[in-house]
Amino acid sequence: MPTEIDLAAATARLAGVARQTPVLRSRLLDETLGAEIHLKAEHLQHTGAFKFRGAFNAIAALDSDIRARGIVTYSSGNHAQAVARAAQIFRVPATVVMPNDAPSSKRQATESYGATIVTYDRFRERREDIAESILSEQHFTLIPPFDHPDVIAGQSTCARELFETSGPLDQLIVSVGGGGLISGSALAAHEVNPRCRIVGVEPESGNDVQLSLQQGRIVEIDVPDTIADGQQTTSPGKHTFAVMQQHVDEIVTVTDDQILDGVDYLFRFQKQVAEPSGACALAAILANKINVAGSRVGVIISGGNISPERFFELMEPRWKK
Amino acid sequence: MPTEIDLAAATARLAGVARQTPVLRSRLLDETLGAEIHLKAEHLQHTGAFKFRGAFNAIAALDSDIRARGIVTYSSGNHAQAVARAAQIFRVPATVVMPNDAPSSKRQATESYGATIVTYDRFRERREDIAESILSEQHFTLIPPFDHPDVIAGQSTCARELFETSGPLDQLIVSVGGGGLISGSALAAHEVNPRCRIVGVEPESGNDVQLSLQQGRIVEIDVPDTIADGQQTTSPGKHTFAVMQQHVDEIVTVTDDQILDGVDYLFRFQKQVAEPSGACALAAILANKINVAGSRVGVIISGGNISPERFFELMEPRWKK
Numbered sequence: 265m266p267t268e269i270d271l272a273a274a275t276a277r278l279a280g281v282a283r284q285t286p287v288l289r290s291r292l293l294d295e296t297l298g299a300e301i302h303l304k305a306e307h308l309q310h311t312g313a314f315k316f317r318g319a320f321n322a323i324a325a326l327d328s329d330i331r332a333r334g335i336v337t338y339s340s341g342n343h344a345q346a347v348a349r350a351a352q353i354f355r356v357p358a359t360v361v362m363p364n365d366a367p368s369s370k371r372q373a374t375e376s377y378g379a380t381i382v383t384y385d386r387f388r389e390r391r392e393d394i395a396e397s398i399l400s401e402q403h404f405t406l407i408p409p410f411d412h413p414d415v416i417a418g419q420s421t422c423a424r425e426l427f428e429t430s431g432p433l434d435q436l437i438v439s440v441g442g443g444g445l446i447s448g449s450a451l452a453a454h455e456v457n458p459r460c461r462i463v464g465v466e467p468e469s470g471n472d473v474q475l476s477l478q479q480g481r482i483v484e485i486d487v488p489d490t491i492a493d494g495q496q497t498t499s500p501g502k503h504t505f506a507v508m509q510q511h512v513d514e515i516v517t518v519t520d521d522q523i524l525d526g527v528d529y530l531f532r533f534q535k536q537v538a539e540p541s542g543a544c545a546l547a548a549i550l551a552n553k554i555n556v557a558g559s560r561v562g563v564i565i566s567g568g569n570i571s572p573e574r575f576f577e578l579m580e581p582r583w584k585k
Numbered sequence: 586m587p588t589e590i591d592l593a594a595a596t597a598r599l600a601g602v603a604r605q606t607p608v609l610r611s612r613l614l615d616e617t618l619g620a621e622i623h624l625k626a627e628h629l630q631h632t633g634a635f636k637f638r639g640a641f642n643a644i645a646a647l648d649s650d651i652r653a654r655g656i657v658t659y660s661s662g663n664h665a666q667a668v669a670r671a672a673q674i675f676r677v678p679a680t681v682v683m684p685n686d687a688p689s690s691k692r693q694a695t696e697s698y699g700a701t702i703v704t705y706d707r708f709r710e711r712r713e714d715i716a717e718s719i720l721s722e723q724h725f726t727l728i729p730p731f732d733h734p735d736v737i738a739g740q741s742t743c744a745r746e747l748f749e750t751s752g753p754l755d756q757l758i759v760s761v762g763g764g765g766l767i768s769g770s771a772l773a774a775h776e777v778n779p780r781c782r783i784v785g786v787e788p789e790s791g792n793d794v795q796l797s798l799q800q801g802r803i804v805e806i807d808v809p810d811t812i813a814d815g816q817q818t819t820s821p822g823k824h825t826f827a828v829m830q831q832h833v834d835e836i837v838t839v840t841d842d843q844i845l846d847g848v849d850y851l852f853r854f855q856k857q858v859a860e861p862s863g864a865c866a867l868a869a870i871l872a873n874k875i876n877v878a879g880s881r882v883g884v885i886i887s888g889g890n891i892s893p894e895r896f897f898e899l900m901e902p903r904w905k906k
Contacts, residue, residue, distance in 0.1 A: 283610075286607040288629065289604075291631075307856050308609065308855075308856060310612070312856065528893070531858055531893055531896075532892075532893055534629075535628050535629060535633065535857060535858040535859070535889035536856060536857065536858065537852055537856040537857065537858060538856070568856035571853075572849070572852055572853055572900065572903070572904040573904050573905075573906050575852075575904075576897065576900070576901070576904040576905060576906075577906060579893065579897070580897070582893070583893040583894050583896075583897045584894075584897060585894050585897075585898060
């Protein structure tokens with residue numbers, strides 16, 4: 265579990281490097297919910313998601329000679345772009361293992377940060393095996409997408425900023441994939457706002473964390489069928505599970521349709537483009553899955569990486585005249 | 586022309602009332618243009634556009650007994666919502682004269698702030714006549730959409746905030762309808778950043794301000810055929826023309842297609858939803874209509890009020906798979 269020193273180090277490393285993302289307010293949202301909602305616009309972070317914080321921190325924490333040999337990760341999503349950009353800042357090589365059917369927009373974005381892409385056939389090969397072989401052959405360092413103390417410590421800086429900007433909150437609502445963001449958020453709250461309830465939100469079909477916390481052990485599920493591609497994880501990590509067991513108060517789930525309600529709301533009333541996983545936390549309060557009445561609530565909009573074409577495809581049934 | 590005292594009064598009246606909207610940065614945009622671009626996200630202002638500043642300031646400047654009798658304005662767009670909301674804050678009645686074929690979303694938004702809507706047939710009646718008859722019968726005060734010193738002074742606070750946040754700029758790019766925002770911006774620059782070039786952007790088919798400044802007199806054109814509905818004005822106002830003649834350096838124009846490039850860019854890379862007029866200033870620099878290389882440039886994203894249905898209609902030809 266990341267220590268207080270790890271968290272402080274992450275805060276120092278990211279100061280002036282990560283964007284201090286704005287906190288958006290909405291009179292309409294407050295009136296509708298009878299609450300005070302503080303939307304942390306983390307989709308405006310570098311590379312379009314909170315992932316930059318964890319990736320940069322973990323790479324910054326390496327010894328410089330180790331870092332110089334190169335970084336490797338596996339991800340087809342926001343973590344890939346985050347690692348690629350962080351490695352670019354340190355001018356060290358990055359290799360990203362990605363399925364050969366990953367969306368070309370995500371591949372292009374990752375390549376635009378100078379990373380080398382290694383593709384694999386996800387029906388015949390395991391990405392961990394590919395990454396392992398690169399690691400052993402080339403002496404690269406693996407930066408995993410969530411299950412790493414320095415990744416978690418990096419993610420903690422998002423909630424810390426929110427508490428600094430908005431003051432003490434009664435509840436903090438966070439979307440949950442592998443648990444990196446909520447683990448970091450919970451640790452930040454534990455330090456600076458210990459009375460804040462920490463609530464995680466998973467897609468209904470991908471409730472591996474909810475099941476794991478209920479059963480008190482890491483539960484593995486099949487790859488979830490959900491539009492929330494940032495939350496298609498099959499189980500929490502060892503580190504994130506330990507933090508969540510201790511510090512997370514509740515996990516709720518939302519349907520894909522409720523997630524799209526969140527995306528719709530953010531577009532319509534907040535003028536923000538969120539990807540489905542990025543709108544997941546807001547979706548839970550719009551769907552009354554969490555009792556927020558009368559409380560000061562933080563909600564992290566965790567990512568905005570969605571191509572206009574995919575956005576159009578998802579929203580067309582609602583918005584087409 | 587608004588005086589320095591008018592500007593200072595507007596700043597004081599709007600402090601803590603208008604949102605201090607964020608300034609967004611983009612590494613990609615800076616690299617693409619070889620410039621330092623500061624996007625003032627004024628579409629995140631109350632009621633979704635800069636118009637709130639001018640409307641609130643003009644209403645706040647009235648004697649309280651005059652204000653209490655009520656406010657009237659004519660607008661089918663962002664100024665209508667701004668006046669309605671500002672009047673609601675002061676708990677005074679507002680009447681908005683709107684064509685009977687105005688988009689229902691704009692009508693609903695205006696009504697949601699408690700205003701009374703009076704409709705007219707724009708093919709048979711003049712909105713000024715309707716407003717006049719309301720004024721004379723009911724002793725309301727007219728708050729026009731742009732041609733009023735206190736409206737201009739209110740709009741000046743947007744650029745003032747940008748200079749405060751971003752420091753001195755070499756150029757400030759502003760979309761131009763009736764000239765309220767650019768007049769306010771130019772006056773703010775004149776006070777705090779006098780070396781800043783002020784550049785206005787009009788839709789190609791609605792270049793009434795460009796023509797007026799070229800000819801040195803107020804030119805009236807037909808209602809422009811453009812998607813930029815916030816800029817369908819037919820001539821600048823007397824006050825705004827006077828300010829622009831003295832303080833605006835250049836007016837450039839963009840096509841509707843270039844405006845949509847701006848909307849597209851803001852969606853794709855900044856995760857922001859702008860209405861066409863709101864993306865007009867950015868569109869001009871993306872289309873290389875203004876030489877920005879090597880300079881520090883402010884760009885105001887002036888509004889975000891567009892229904893998802895209309896947004897999709899406009900973007901479908903580009904984004905539909």
